[in-house]
Each structure stands twice: as C-alpha cells, then as structure tokens.
Amino acid sequence: MNALSTARRQVCILGSTGSIGVNTLDVIARHPSRYEVFALTAHRRVEELLQQCLRWAPRYAVMSDAQAAAELRQRLKAAGCRTEVLSGAAALDEVAAHPEVDTVMAAIVGAAGLSPCLAAARAGKRLLLANKEALVVGGAFFMHAVRAGGAQLLPIDSEHSAIFQCLPEDPATWAQRVERIILTASGGPFRQADPASLRDVTPEQACAHPNWVMGRKISVDSATMMNKALEVIEARWLFDLAPEQIEVVIHPQSIIHSMVVCRDRSVLAQLGTPDMRVPIAFGLAYPERIDSGAQAPDFTRLAGLSFEAPDARRFPGLQLAWETLRGAAGSTAVLNAANEEAVAAFLAGTIRFDQIHTVNARTLEDVVPTADAAASLEGLLDLDAGARRHARQLVKGMAA
Numbered sequence: 001m002n003a004l005s006t007a008r009r010q011v012c013i014l015g016s017t018g019s020i021g022v023n024t025l026d027v028i029a030r031h032p033s034r035y036e037v038f039a040l041t042a043h044r045r046v047e048e049l050l051q052q053c054l055r056w057a058p059r060y061a062v063m064s065d066a067q068a069a070a071e072l073r074q075r076l077k078a079a080g081c082r083t084e085v086l087s088g089a090a091a092l093d094e095v096a097a098h099p100e101v102d103t104v105m106a107a108i109v110g111a112a113g114l115s116p117c118l119a120a121a122r123a124g125k126r127l128l129l130a131n132k133e134a135l136v137v138g139g140a141f142f143m144h145a146v147r148a149g150g151a152q153l154l155p156i157d158s159e160h161s162a163i164f165q166c167l168p169e170d171p172a173t174w175a176q177r178v179e180r181i182i183l184t185a186s187g188g189p190f191r192q193a194d195p196a197s198l199r200d201v202t203p204e205q206a207c208a209h210p211n212w213v214m215g216r217k218i219s220v221d222s223a224t225m226m227n228k229a230l231e232v233i234e235a236r237w238l239f240d241l242a243p244e245q246i247e248v249v250i251h252p253q254s255i256i257h258s259m260v261v262c263r264d265r266s267v268l269a270q271l272g273t274p275d276m277r278v279p280i281a282f283g284l285a286y287p288e289r290i291d292s293g294a295q296a297p298d299f300t301r302l303a304g305l306s307f308e309a310p311d312a313r314r315f316p317g318l319q320l321a322w323e324t325l326r327g328a329a330g331s332t333a334v335l336n337a338a339n340e341e342a343v344a345a346f347l348a349g350t351i352r353f354d355q356i357h358t359v360n361a362r363t364l365e366d367v368v369p370t371a372d373a374a375a376s377l378e379g380l381l382d383l384d385a386g387a388r389r390h391a392r393q394l395v396k397g398m399a400a
C-alpha cells in the first residue's frame with residue numbers, strides 16, 4: 001500500500017471460525033497497517049467466536065443461531081468487549097453490505113452463504129469467494145448481481161485462484177486467449193481404493209485429506225470428488241466457459257493448483273505448497289502481492305509431479321457437473337442441496353459413503369426445476385429447500 005492510501009481496508013469475514021476464516025485472520029494479522037476486522041460471523045460455535053472477538057474487537061459479531069448469539073453477547077459484556085452482537089440470517093446480509101465494509105471474505109460453508117454473498121455483490125464490495133456452493137446454487141443469477149452491483153469477485157478456491165492468476169488482467173481478452181482449463185484434483189484419501197471398499201469407509205477416514213486441512217464437509221466432498229464437480233460448475237461461472245472447456249486431472253501432490261491451455265497450446269500453471277493462505281493473501285491484496293506466511297515449494301525435495309485420469313467407478317459423482325451444467329437452469333442448485341444433505345447424513349452415521357452418490361443422482365432425477373426457479377433468490381431458495389426435502393426422504397429410506 002503506498003503512502004497516499006493509508007486507510008485500512010475494512011474486512012467482514014463470513015464464517016470466521018472455520019478453516020478459511022481462521023486462515024484469513026492469520027494473513028490479516030501479518031498486515032495490521034492494511035486491514036481492520038470490521039465484522040466476524042459464525043453459526044453456533046460460541047467459544048471460537050468469543051476468542052476471535054476478544055482478539056480482534058470487531059464492530060459487529062453475528063451468530064446465525066439466536067441462542068448462541070445471546071450467550072456470546074452476555075460473555076462479551078462480562079469481558080468488557082464492546083463488539084455488538086447480532087443474530088439471524090438477515091444480520092449476515094446486513095454486515096456483508098455494510099457501507100463501511102470494503103472487503104467481504106465469503107467463507108460460510110454451503111448454500112447458507114448465498115444470501116450474504118448476494119448482499120455483498122449488490123453493495124459493490126470486493127467479494128473474496130471461498131464459498132463455492134453459493135455460486136453453484138446462484139449461477140447466472142449470482143453473476144448478474146456481481147455485474148449489476150459493480151462488485152469485484154475474486155476466487156479464493158485454490159484451483160480458481162490459480163486459473164485467475166494465469167489469466168490476463170482484462171477479462172475481455174479471456175475468450176480469445178483461452179482454449180480450455182484443467183482443474184487439478186488430489187484424488188482425496190481414496191484415490192487408489194478398491195471401489196467395492198468404499199461402502200465401508202468411516203467419516204474419519206473420509207475427512208483425512210492427504211494434502212489439505214479443511215472443514216469436514218469439503219473434506220468429504222474431496223473424498224467423493226464432488227468437490228471437483230462443484231469446482232467445475234464454479235469455474236463455468238467465474239470464467240464464463242462452456243462445460244466442454246473444463247477438464248479435470250488428478251495430480252496427487254497438489255503442487256500445481258490448476259492450468260490454462262491457451263489457443264496456441266501453451267499451458268500456463270500456478271504452483272505452490274498446499275496452503276490456503278496463498279490464495280487468501282492474493283485475494284486480499286490484489287493486484288498487489290503480500291506475505292502470506294506460506295513457504296514456496298522446495299523443488300529439490302519434491303519426489304515428482306504426477307498426473308492421472310479420474311476413474312468413474314471410484315468417483316461417479318464427478319460427471320454430474322457436466323450433466324447439470326447442460327441440464328435445466330437450477331439443476332446445479334438441486335445437486336448442491338442433495339449433496340449437502342447426503343454429506344451431513346454420512347457424517348452423522350445415517351448413510352454409507354457410497355450412498356452419497358445415490359442420493360445425489362436420485363434427487364437429480366426426481367426434482368426438476370421449474371422454468372423460472374433460477375431467476376430469483378426466492379426461487380433458488382425454494383428449489384434448494386425442495387431438493388433437500390427430497391434428499392432427506394431418500395436418506396430416511398436408506399436408513400430404515
């Protein structure tokens with residue numbers, strides 16, 4: 001930051017108690033002259049948000065759960081902290097769109113993040129998007145809100161940050177230059193597992209990602225490769241690509257974070273150790289570069305970089321990305337809702353790991369979006385709720 005622009009950026013972190021939220025605070029802590037924490041939000045983990053409020057003294061803290069908010073309010077008061085505590089979904093929208101906020105880190109997990117993302121987009125914020133489900137659900141409607149609000153949308157998901165870093169600054173040149181993109185995938189903990197053995201895996205095994213430390217929902221998604229399916233859909237909207245311009249390759253080391261194949265077949269890649277502080281620092285400082293706290297890879301110690309094609313028998317969910325992108329508008333929202341319900345049921349011990357795909361595929365067969373479902377927030381939330389009800393019924397039938 002130069003001497004003339006000394007005002008600190010006011011940052012709102014949606015989902016500050018999660019893995020991305022904590023990494024964002026770690027980067028911010030390295031740059032106290034650049035960033036000030038204006039608002040922090042969580043769902044119901046009071047102790048974690050309490051400690052963050054005591055450390056950062058934000059103007060606002062939001063808990064979507066009312067009872068948790070009441071407890072936080074009382075404990076902050078007892079500690080002499082003046083942070084104002086708000087609660088409920090509308091309060092998330094309020095802090096995301098607050099006139100004093102310039103930067104919003106969207107790090108809520110799941111479709112619950114869609115409404116505050118839209119609020120930030122409509123208010124013209126710099127929107128750092130980790131919450132991929134919001135874009136998978138919102139699709140064209142989300143991107144329209146970004147353009148209409150004059151927001152700056154910067155990807156935080158490591159693959160999409162990699163693609164963005166490989167592209168020229170002017171999005172108007174992308175279509176002419178880019179032939180296709182290649183999203184890399186680690187293959188997760190079951191990359192080499194016998195497909196028949198997947199019916200017996202436990203939540204702990206599924207959450208043991210080989211390279212990244214992340215929240216439980218995205219960890220299970222990596223294990224099924226539904227994470228990559230969501231990322232294909234995310235890339236379609238972020239970079240305005242046709243579904244057939246997006247490929248996936250397994251790269252078990254997670255050093256190459258993704259690649260762009262140019263029209264002349266030159267391939268550009270972004271590399272780094274698997275540390276989310278790199279894309280977070282990139283998004284916070286763009287177009288400048290700041291210290292993220294991460295180490296660059298020591299190439300003399302890397303055993304090698306390898307690549308393989310995803311095996312559809314092990315990862316049947318991956319193809320649902322292209323199927324839903326080619327299907328009716330809103331199909332990706334149905335897929336996301338089913339997957340959120342199926343993963344929650346798996347983590348709760350209600351269904352088996354391999355049944356996650358069954359729930360997703362059957363919900364997609366049975367829940368067909370109406371023509372205008374994807375054209376408004378209300379329509380998308382209704383579609384999401386209907387698909388969840390259907391998926392929960394399927395889960396119930398499987399558990400019985």
Ligand SMILES: NC(=O)C1=CN([C@@H]2O[C@H](COP(=O)(O)OP(=O)(O)OC[C@H]3O[C@@H](n4cnc5c(N)ncnc54)[C@H](OP(=O)(O)O)[C@@H]3O)[C@@H](O)[C@H]2O)C=CC1
Pocket residue numbers: 014015016017018019020021041042043044045046048064106107108109110112130131132133156157158212213214215216217218276
């Ligand atoms: N972790 C990673 O490295 C990466 C994550 N992402 C994406 O970033 C997002 C966040 O992931 P991650 O940090 O791993 O997730 P975590 O589960 O670690 O954190 C989720 C955060 O969202 C809050 N939250 C959960 N449910 C709700 C809800 N219904 N309403 C409001 N807030 C809620 C949680 O609050 P509480 O603590 O109170 O439950 C927590 O602050 C996901 O969309 C994920 O796909 C993308 C790339 C990498």
Ligand SMILES: CC(=O)[C@@H](O)[C@H](O)COP(=O)(O)O
Pocket residue numbers: 157158159184185186187188212221222223225227228276
């Ligand atoms: C760090 C990140 O961006 C995750 O989405 C990561 O990519 C998960 O790894 P998989 O490639 O195994 O899905």
Ligand SMILES: [Mn+2]
Pocket residue numbers: 157158159231
């Ligand atoms: Mn990713």
